Amino acid sequence: MTRHFDCLVVGAGIIGLAHALAAVRAGLRTAVIDRDDRAVGASIRNFGFITVTGQPEGITWRRALRSRDVWAEVCAAADIPILQRGLLMCVRRPEALTVLEEFAASPMGAGCRILRGNALSGHQPVLRADQIAALESPHELRVESREAIPSLTAWLAATQGVTLFINTAVHAVDTGVVETTKGRFTADHIVVCPGPDLTTLFPAVMVRRSVTLCKLHMLRVANPGFTLPAPIMSDLGLVRYLGYAVAPSLPALRVRLESEQRDWLNDGIHLIAVQSADGSLVVGDSHHYAPTPDPFQPRAVDDRILAELSAVLSIPAPDVIERWTGIYPSGPDVAFREAPMTGVRLVMVTSGTGASTGFAIGEETIAEMLGRPMPAHQQEQA
Numbered sequence: 001m002t003r004h005f006d007c008l009v010v011g012a013g014i015i016g017l018a019h020a021l022a023a024v025r026a027g028l029r030t031a032v033i034d035r036d037d038r039a040v041g042a043s044i045r046n047f048g049f050i051t052v053t054g055q056p057e058g059i060t061w062r063r064a065l066r067s068r069d070v071w072a073e074v075c076a077a078a079d080i081p082i083l084q085r086g087l088l089m090c091v092r093r094p095e096a097l098t099v100l101e102e103f104a105a106s107p108m109g110a111g112c113r114i115l116r117g118n119a120l121s122g123h124q125p126v127l128r129a130d131q132i133a134a135l136e137s138p139h140e141l142r143v144e145s146r147e148a149i150p151s152l153t154a155w156l157a158a159t160q161g162v163t164l165f166i167n168t169a170v171h172a173v174d175t176g177v178v179e180t181t182k183g184r185f186t187a188d189h190i191v192v193c194p195g196p197d198l199t200t201l202f203p204a205v206m207v208r209r210s211v212t213l214c215k216l217h218m219l220r221v222a223n224p225g226f227t228l229p230a231p232i233m234s235d236l237g238l239v240r241y242l243g244y245a246v247a248p249s250l251p252a253l254r255v256r257l258e259s260e261q262r263d264w265l266n267d268g269i270h271l272i273a274v275q276s277a278d279g280s281l282v283v284g285d286s287h288h289y290a291p292t293p294d295p296f297q298p299r300a301v302d303d304r305i306l307a308e309l310s311a312v313l314s315i316p317a318p319d320v321i322e323r324w325t326g327i328y329p330s331g332p333d334v335a336f337r338e339a340p341m342t343g344v345r346l347v348m349v350t351s352g353t354g355a356s357t358g359f360a361i362g363e364e365t366i367a368e369m370l371g372r373p374m375p376a377h378q379q380e381q382a
């Protein structure tokens with residue numbers, strides 16, 4: 001068995017896979033090592049919602065645009081269906097509409113438009129009649145992550161020359177060397193993408209960067225009998241997604257939400273509803289932060305998510321057919337990459353946006369390690 005590679009990637013979630021793709025595209029003989037026998041982490045538990053609009057201004061927004069383009073290429077090549085496109089950010093409060101107007105008028109609103117009147121009522125009765133407007137964004141893609149990630153992994157192995165080592169836990173990394181439960185591997189370049197494992201590799205970095213964990217509730221709701229025009233979000237998303245902070249009126253919306261939906265804000269709830277091939281909806285989510293999140297999924301939190309769904313879409317009694325939680329690392333940085341030793345990079349997305357930004361981050365890391373020019377999205381000014 002070959003045990004030396006140009007590039008070894010630890011972690012087969014989307015961040016590790018994105019680095020593997022960038023590495024093979026740079027001509028490196030590449031392997032990915034994961035302790036599990038298939039992806040079961042955040043990368044398959046998420047919405048599969050590759051978002052641009054609402055991402056923070058600057059490098060994160062540009063990473064999202066670039067990653068969206070790579071997803072489109074990879075989906076075509078690996079036969080991964082794109083199930084939905086765009087975003088409909090639906091609002092029911094005048095304060096939220098003002099935020100949408102300010103956002104749409106800013107550079108961050110490029111390509112977006114506000115629907116109201118006939119343009120909005122065209123989406124009824126799917127949308128409830130008390131929605132007063134919606135921001136329509138053309139930028140987003142949506143894939144079914146629990147199928148897309150295995151397909152991406154198989155495609156990288158079958159057609160891109162990436163070697164996979166599964167059921168192989170990495171317990172130490174040093175320059176040029178990866179120690180695993182299946183022995184030692186060596187590589188010129190090593191990229192560590194451990195997702196929410198904060199204690200096995202480089203725990204001191206996690207402490208220094210104040211990384212903790214975030215637990216999210218997710219639900220699958222039976223086919224409501226209609227087709228969503230696009231992935232749906234609501235007023236609550238405007239105070240959660242950092243990109244809307246460009247709107248000067250955001251504090252006024254927050255004040256109103258604090259008086260009307262305080263429990264939702266305390267649970268970190270905002271609404272995303274996306275639709276799967278069988279018509280069912282993936283609906284979420286909540287955000288609870290702790291270094292060791294509890295394993296429970298209290299019904300009260302799920303009920304608040306469902307109440308928000310029913311406040312936006314004409315689904316008065318959502319039929320929940322599946323529930324799960326997910327965990328991602330969270331910290332003051334949106335994402336970080338650092339070099340704990342020569343030839344090694346530790347890469348972590350600490351803001352729950354890895355599906356949306358991972359491909360661009362992978363390109364940056366590999367360019368940096370090879371001493372090549374940074375990709376265009378990194379060089380452009382915000």
Ligand SMILES: Cc1cc2nc3c(=O)[nH]c(=O)nc-3n(C[C@H](O)[C@H](O)[C@H](O)COP(=O)(O)OP(=O)(O)OC[C@H]3O[C@@H](n4cnc5c(N)ncnc54)[C@H](O)[C@@H]3O)c2cc1C
Pocket residue numbers: 010011012013014015016033034035036039040041042043044045046047048049050051168169170171193194195196197200201216217218285325326327328348349351352353354355356357
């Ligand atoms: C419920 C939920 C919804 C989300 N929705 C979205 C969304 O719609 N859009 C979006 O952009 N982002 C979303 N996110 C965030 C996104 O899913 C994450 O940012 C992304 O999946 C992180 O990918 P990752 O590869 O870092 O982590 P993971 O997917 O957790 O993968 C990490 C991998 O590393 C392996 N590993 C760790 N340590 C070791 C070791 N020592 N040895 C070997 N293997 C190891 C693990 O086994 C695992 O396979 C969501 C997250 C959650 C939880």
